[in-house]
Amino acid sequence: MQDDGVPFDDRGLAYGDGVFETILVRDGRPTLWEAHLARLRRGCERLGIPCPEQAMLAALPPRAGPGLAVLKLIVTRGSGGRGYLPPAEPEPRYRWRMTPFAPQEIRWREGVTLRLCDLRLARQPALAGIKHLNRLENVLARREWDDPAIAEGVLLDMAGHVVEATSMNLFWCREGRWETPVLDACGVAGTLRETLCERLPITSVAAGADALTQAESLWVGNSVQGLWPVRRLLDARGGELRAWPVAPRAARVLQDAGHDLLRYPRLTG
Amino acid sequence: MQDDGVPFDDRGLAYGDGVFETILVRDGRPTLWEAHLARLRRGCERLGIPCPEQAMLAALPPRAGPGLAVLKLIVTRGSGGRGYLPPAEPEPRYRWRMTPFAPQEIRWREGVTLRLCDLRLARQPALAGIKHLNRLENVLARREWDDPAIAEGVLLDMAGHVVEATSMNLFWCREGRWETPVLDACGVAGTLRETLCERLPITSVAAGADALTQAESLWVGNSVQGLWPVRRLLDARGGELRAWPVAPRAARVLQDAGHDLLRYPRLTG
Numbered sequence: 001m002q003d004d005g006v007p008f009d010d011r012g013l014a015y016g017d018g019v020f021e022t023i024l025v026r027d028g029r030p031t032l033w034e035a036h037l038a039r040l041r042r043g044c045e046r047l048g049i050p051c052p053e054q055a056m057l058a059a060l061p062p063r064a065g066p067g068l069a070v071l072k073l074i075v076t077r078g079s080g081g082r083g084y085l086p087p088a089e090p091e092p093r094y095r096w097r098m099t100p101f102a103p104q105e106i107r108w109r110e111g112v113t114l115r116l117c118d119l120r121l122a123r124q125p126a127l128a129g130i131k132h133l134n135r136l137e138n139v140l141a142r143r144e145w146d147d148p149a150i151a152e153g154v155l156l157d158m159a160g161h162v163v164e165a166t167s168m169n170l171f172w173c174r175e176g177r178w179e180t181p182v183l184d185a186c187g188v189a190g191t192l193r194e195t196l197c198e199r200l201p202i203t204s205v206a207a208g209a210d211a212l213t214q215a216e217s218l219w220v221g222n223s224v225q226g227l228w229p230v231r232r233l234l235d236a237r238g239g240e241l242r243a244w245p246v247a248p249r250a251a252r253v254l255q256d257a258g259h260d261l262l263r264y265p266r267l268t269g
Numbered sequence: 270m271q272d273d274g275v276p277f278d279d280r281g282l283a284y285g286d287g288v289f290e291t292i293l294v295r296d297g298r299p300t301l302w303e304a305h306l307a308r309l310r311r312g313c314e315r316l317g318i319p320c321p322e323q324a325m326l327a328a329l330p331p332r333a334g335p336g337l338a339v340l341k342l343i344v345t346r347g348s349g350g351r352g353y354l355p356p357a358e359p360e361p362r363y364r365w366r367m368t369p370f371a372p373q374e375i376r377w378r379e380g381v382t383l384r385l386c387d388l389r390l391a392r393q394p395a396l397a398g399i400k401h402l403n404r405l406e407n408v409l410a411r412r413e414w415d416d417p418a419i420a421e422g423v424l425l426d427m428a429g430h431v432v433e434a435t436s437m438n439l440f441w442c443r444e445g446r447w448e449t450p451v452l453d454a455c456g457v458a459g460t461l462r463e464t465l466c467e468r469l470p471i472t473s474v475a476a477g478a479d480a481l482t483q484a485e486s487l488w489v490g491n492s493v494q495g496l497w498p499v500r501r502l503l504d505a506r507g508g509e510l511r512a513w514p515v516a517p518r519a520a521r522v523l524q525d526a527g528h529d530l531l532r533y534p535r536l537t538g
Contacts, residue, residue, distance in 0.1 A: 006282055007274040008366050013343070015404035016285030047405070048412055074282070083436055084404065084411035097277050122391035122455075123427060126409055134403035135284035135353065136316070140395055142353035143317055158392060167352050186391075 006093060012076025015084065016133035018092075019043035023071040024224045024262055025098065028063040030071060031262055032223050035191035040075065043130035049077045049092055056094050070101040070224055076133070103225060108255075108264055111231035111246060112151035114165065114220065116209060117141040118236045121157040123185035131188050142166045144236070151228065152220050154212065157186050161206050168222040169193040171202065171254055172215035178202040178254070179211065192223040192258060199257045213242045219254055226264040227255050275362060281345025284353065285402035287361075288312035292340040293493045293531055294367065297332040299340060300531055301492050304460035309344065312399035318346045318361055325363050339370040339493055345402070372494060377524075377533055380500035380515060381420035383434065383489065385478060386410040387505045390426040392454035400457050411435045413505070420497065421489050423481065426455050430475050437491040438462040440471065440523055441484035447471040447523070448480065461492040461527060468526045482511045488523055495533040496524050 011017035021040050024031045037053070044051035056075065074095045080087040119141045127134065141153050152165040164170060164187040171180050171193070180197065182204040183189050196202060205211070212218055212233055221227035233241045255266050280286035290309050293300045306322070313320035325344065343364045349356035388410045396403065410422050421434040433439060433456040440449050440462070449466065451473040452458050465471060474480070481487055481502055490496035502510045524535050 005274045005276040005279065008343075008364055010274065010282070011408075013275055013279070013282045013345075014289070014402070015408050016402055017405060017408050020283070047409070074277075076282075084407045085415075086408065086412060088415075095277055119395055122393035122396075124391035124406065126388055127391075127405060132405055133283070133285055134405045136286060136396060136401055136403045137393065138353045139280075139284050139286050139355065140316070143355060146354075146357075 004095070006076065006095065007079060009079045010076050010093060011078065011081065011086070012074065012093070012133055016135070017047070017086070018049065018074060018076030018133045019047065019131055020072065020074045020133060021131060022224055023073065024101070025064055025069040025071050026263060027066050032191045032195060035194055036223070039131060039189065039191060039194075040073070043132060044075060044092075046126075046130050047077070047132065048086070049075065049090060051075065051092070061096060061098050064098055068101045068103065069098050071096060071098050074133070101224070103264065105265070107151060107228045108226060111229040111244075112220070113149055113232040113234060114152050114154050114218075114230055115145060115150050115234040115238070116236050116241070117144050117153040117155050117166070119144065119155065121155050121163050121186040123157050123159060125185055128186050129183045129189040138166050150234070154209070154233070155187075156209060159185075160208050161185075162209055162212060163187040165220045168220040168225065170212075171196070171219045171221065171227075172212060173217040174211060174215045179205045179207065182206050190222050192221050192227075192261065195261055196221075196254065196258055200253070217244065221258070223262065226262050227258055229255075273364070275345065275364065276348060278348045279345050279362060280347060280350065280355070281343065281362070281402055285404070286316070286355070287318065287343060287345030287402045288316065288400055289341065289343045289402060290400060291493055292342065293370070294333055294338040294340050295532065296335050301460045301464060304463055305492070308400060308458065308460060308463075309342070312401060313344060313361075315395070315399050316346070316401065317355070318344065318359060320344065320361070330365060330367050333367055337370045337372065338367050340365060340367050343402070370493070372533065374534070376420060376497045377495060380498040380513075381489070382418055382501040382503060383421050383423050383487075383499055384414060384419050384503040384507070385505050385510070386413050386422040386424050386435070388413065388424065390424050390432050390455040392426050392428065394454055397455050398452045398458040407435050419503070423478070423502070424456075425478060428454075429477050430454075431478055431481060432456040434489045437489040437494065439481075440465070440488045440490065440496075441481060442486040443480060443484045445485075448474045448476065451475050459491050461490050461496075461530065464530055465490075465523065465527055469522070486513065490527070492531065495531050496527055498524075
């Protein structure tokens, strides 16, 4: 049984000493599997956690039935060590849970409202890009609002650069060019982002929030929810910074490029 | 039984969404208890975790026997929520473990060697000072060396300010004045540090590593290990930046001031 917890002395609990993945499973098959596995591998490597893939893969759930589910996979450095010092030969702990999933279809079609968060992300290159278990900044940012009409919050870093949404990556089209924030100081490099960047000429840029308000089209996306066009961008007080029409035809290039990855319906009209 | 683990969906495991304390227990009585409880309360308040002290206190272990032990106490936000969004009414989870403890007496008397770490702490005021569960920076810093002759690593932040050791606070005497790093952007405000600052005229300063090499006396300390005088400070490559004689009489003011708190032996000679 892998869907159980961890002991008191697990370093994932004690220090957030581990990584995780959240994977969309369609009709029993994980989507973007190679990209998720590659990021898990990179995260383990960065933290110095051995990532014996065979052991991890053997620990995975049996094929699920038809329909959509989300597989959450946690790898911790396991137990032991003296305080922060990890054991010389850690025995990583693998845990997973599969839960049924119903995507919010209306958001693909009608778009969403974002707000800028007050919290600024700290810049820590040693942890940037990987999906580690130290996620208090995301939790604090997500606690800033509870209006269900606001789908996501946009995070800037301490230098004023736009980085990501609390659980999604950002993409925009400005003067005809697709851009996404560079993630070398903070943020999580999403697997959908990575795959879209391989398929389209999307440039990673260091840009302030004005890049968002200047954009002809703004999107948020991750590998579970897919891509949502943004209709409105609010400041942290709720004031409107910019509104966009329902994603214009030209902007659908992004959703089209990702269509076969998650196989969510595209915008119509 | 509180000395058990947490379930898969505990937010402490998932996001490091919680706080902890590590408390020296002498002859069944926790030391610096009020200071630990106050920091736990501040941490919970900062993160928006309800901290019903009666429930937590009721969950604590029965009095231990004679001798020294360490009580580790973890409070997480509990289970639930949608992704990073916490549940509207979280039910915190309390866990503790008591383990026997043998302090490293030789370090009080003969002093220790420190090294500067390569890793720089990110500056995040929203999380500074509290003892939250997002401790990957400390883990990465502590992984930088495994020479047992080096007792601790000194952490600077991204701005070049000295902050703390990986699991201890720093104190030094410079031109006759006692100083400790200000902890408004990162670092953990230790309970021993807090109590010493109430008793002695110790100034919190923003200072670079040169403050350490200029110091007449340098110490590291926490509420479990007590205070260690520093004999040598090395750079990250192992080169000596400064050496000090066995703590001169004048510097023992610090150890004297903290003596009754943990009741460890003082320097002699």
